[in-house]
Amino acid sequence: MKDQKWQLPPRPPLEVICHGDFAPYNVVLNGGEVTGIIDFETAHPGARCWDLAYAIYRWAPLSADVAAKDLGELDIQILRACSFLNAYDLPTEQRSALPGMIIDRLNALVGFMESEAADGVERYRRNVEEGHADIYRRDIAYIAEHRSKIIAGLTG
Template structure:
């Protein structure tokens, strides 16, 4: 999760690996990370959710004028790709799905406290049923060995339908990706088995399961378009993503999902209510 140390102004911090190389620093029991225009809204949501008893998200500590936020650190392991043995385990898959359901249920209770003044990195999507994490991937879910215990990095938080968040989570956790993608696990049959395990653990209904492949395609298309827009506006992180061909991998995964759409639906709806 981390591998080097830097001097951070007047403090010694430990750099955490992630999407913003060298910019996220752990100091004692807190994490200092870049803030954006939506960070104030994210802090508001996290406080509300924690206040209602869901403590498996970071506690907002500070939002200063220097362009950084401070939140509590959740102790444990996160995994990027290729997934660690713990992260690719069936128990991690099951507990990650259950944790996402817990978060969604907790978020329903705070929707009424949000208004048009809220700022989101990603646009709200109707019907608004829950708050979508927006990037519920193994690198944003904290594990204690092979059990999911916490969720981090809420920059992509936004209101939307359950299926919008779940389909992307399945894409990341199954993961349903082209076998040529180095992030992939197994063949389509193993991926579908893992996707069904996730759906079962989450408690996803029959009608929603039938929508998974098409919603995955829509979600990944939206992601590619967002990456292109942000890179076009000069965002260095997204420019780097494009130079590394991330968008090409997503486009290849889109075609792979389309190719296997009927097989995916048949596999994940079997035995569901």
């Protein structure tokens, strides 16, 4: 047990065990009702908001590419993010930090993927080759570009 480590490093402050990838593709539904959450390989100790930031990124989703897939322009994405945060009951004063935290989380993900790929981990080498890191970089730029509008929408 002593030699075991988390796939993703612990991220202070250590408040909870983060899922690490809480996204629609890791939720099991039965008849429209959630019956399970799966894929805990990226679970790691961290802050609630660290996990929440990635969840908002995936569930709203705050992404440059989703508008083309009829998931809405930025205003709709912000409304979905607000709905998620309201259900989570995140205080308004904590919401303004989320866009920056999403950017940090995505940068950490890109760094992890590229490091694993460089170490010869086939799965991550393939992910990088297929452009996954580039998608995250575009989304980082998208969130950074619209940061003020996202903050205003989340806190207003």
